[in-house]
Amino acid sequence: MEQLLLEILSLDAYRSISYYVCHLTLPLYRHFGGIKWNGTQNYLKPLVTETRQLIERSGISQETILQHLANDISNSSYLFVAQAILVYAVPIKLDDMQRYNIVTRQTSLPKDIHIDDEILACALVCYVLDGNRYSEWDFNIIVPEEKFFYPTNDYHLTKVENIDFRQSGFIFDNKYYLYNIFIDRKPLHAGEPIPAVFRIMQDGVDISKADLLFRLDERLAIELDKAEICHYEFFEKFYGPSFLFSQTRLERAKNITVHYDPETFNKLLMVIKRDYDTILNEEFWHIEVEQLPNIAETYKPKYVLTTFVHGKYYPIRKAFRHIDFIKNEYSIEKYKQKHNGCSNSDISIDYYTETKDEHYKIWCIENIDMSEELWYELTLVSLAPKYKILFNEMLEKI
Template structure:
C-alpha cells in the first residue's frame, strides 16, 4: 500500500516581502476576501484558481480538515499574490526597466557580465559562490531533452564548450541562499530550439565581419556579426559574436511586435 506524504504550503522566501505588500494594499481596499475570491474565479485565466479554491480554500473555510494548510489566511495571501502576477503583469517587457534597477555586486566587463567559472546550472536557477540566481525572465529555459536538469543553453555550454570563460549577468535582485532555492518546473515535452549558424571555414580578416544566411522559401534571415573588441574594464582583447534571427516582415506586419532570438558569445583570444 502506498502512503502519500502531505506537503504543507509554505511561502517561498523570495515572495514574502511582495506578499506582505499585497495584503497591506488589499486590507486598505476594504474588499472582502469572499468577493475577491469570486472575482478571481470569474476571471481565472489559466484555471488554477479553481483548483486552489475548491481543493483547499473553500473546504478549510468550512472547517474541513486539510493537512496541507496550517494557516488559511497565509494560503489566501499566496494565491492572491499569484493571481496578481498572473493576470496583471506586464505583457510586453521593456529591457530598460530590467537594466535600470539591476544590482551588480561582482566585477563586470563593459556589458555588465561577470566571469562565473565553476557555475552550476539547475533547472530554474544557477548556483555561483554559494548563491542561487534565478534565470532572467528573458532567458529561454526550455530543455533539450525530456526531464533534463538544466536548460538547453546551459547543456550546450557545459557539454560543447571546451575552453574559454562563462559570463553571466549576476543581478542580486534575483539571488537567494542556495538552501532557499526551489524548482517549480514540471516535466514537459518542450525542447530548446535555438538558431544554428555554421561558419567553421569562414576567414575572418577584418575587425568586423557581417554574414547573412537567408531561407529562400520564407525569406527569414540569420544575421551573424563577428568583431574584435577590447573590454573597457579589463583591457583584454576578445571576439564578440552576435547571432540574431530576422523573421520576414510583410507590409501587413508593419507596426506590430515581433519576437526574435538574439545570442551573444564572447571568445577570449
C-alpha cells in the same frame, strides 16, 4: 475589490517581484496544485505581508475575495485555486460540491469558517501577478533597473567559476539565479536537468579552463538556503486527481482532471464517472480522455474535431472491459466555451456532444478483461505527440 487590486499593483515591492516572476516562466497558480499547502514562497513573502495589511484595512470579506478569484473569466484556473484554498486553508473539511458551490456564489461561506489569512493573501498576490505580467521589454528601461553586486565588464557581464547549472537557473556563490528570460530552458533530450545550450557547452569545452561570463542581475537571485529548486517537465497540472487505477480516490460521482501545456494552452481532459454493471453486479468507472487543442481567434472552420478515448474500468478486477476510440465534433462557439472551462458558462469543460453522430466512434473492443497496461498503451498511441506527456502526467508516470 478593484481598489484593493490597484493598491497591490502600486506597492513598492510589486515591480521587482513581477520581474522575478516573469523569469520563472510558469504561472503562479501552480503553487496551489498540491494536496497540501507548502507555505508562501520566499520571493513572494514581502508582497504577501503587505497584501495582508491591505486586505485588513480594506474591510473586504474573505468570501468576496475568494469568489472574485473563482469567477474571473480571464483566468479560469483560479476557480480551482479558490477550491484548493477551501481544502487547506480552513479548519473544517468540506466536500468537492460544497467547495464548488461556495466559490461559484451558489452558497455562502459559512460564518464559522475563517480562511487562513496568509494563504488567502498569497492567492490574491499570485492572481494579481499572473494577470499583470511584466511586459516592459525595452532595454532602455530594463538596464537602468538591473542590480549588479559583482564586478562587470562594459556589457554588464561577470566572470563566474564553479557554476552549477540547473533547469530553471544556476547556483553561484551560494545564490540561486534564475536564467534570463531570453535563454531557452528546454533540454537537449527529454528528462535532462539543464537547458540544451549549457549541455552542449559542457560537452564541447572544459568550462573550468575557459572564461565563462554571465549577466548576474541580483533581482533574479535568491539565497541558496531559501531557494526552491526543482525539475519539471514543460507541461503543468491544471486541476483534479491523478489517475492511479484502483488506488484512485474519487470524492464524487464525476471527477474531472485537466493537464495543459503552458506554451500552447492545449489541454488534456480526463473525466472519471462512477457507474454500476447490473449484469456483473460490480461497480465500474467510465474513463474518458479527450484532447482539447487551443483554437486561435483566426480559426475559420465552423467545427472542431477532438480525439476521445473511452474505457470502462472495473477497480475490483483491476481491468478494463471496454475501450473505444472516437472523434467528437463541436461547433466552434461551444468548443471555445468548453475549452475555456469557466464556472459561469453554460458549457463546462466536460460538455459532451449533443448527438451520437457527433460522437463518431471508429473502433471498440469489449466484453473481455483487459489489463491496465493495455488500456494505457492503446490510449497513449491514440494521442497526438504533445498530449502524450500530459497523459503520462495524469498517471504520474513522469
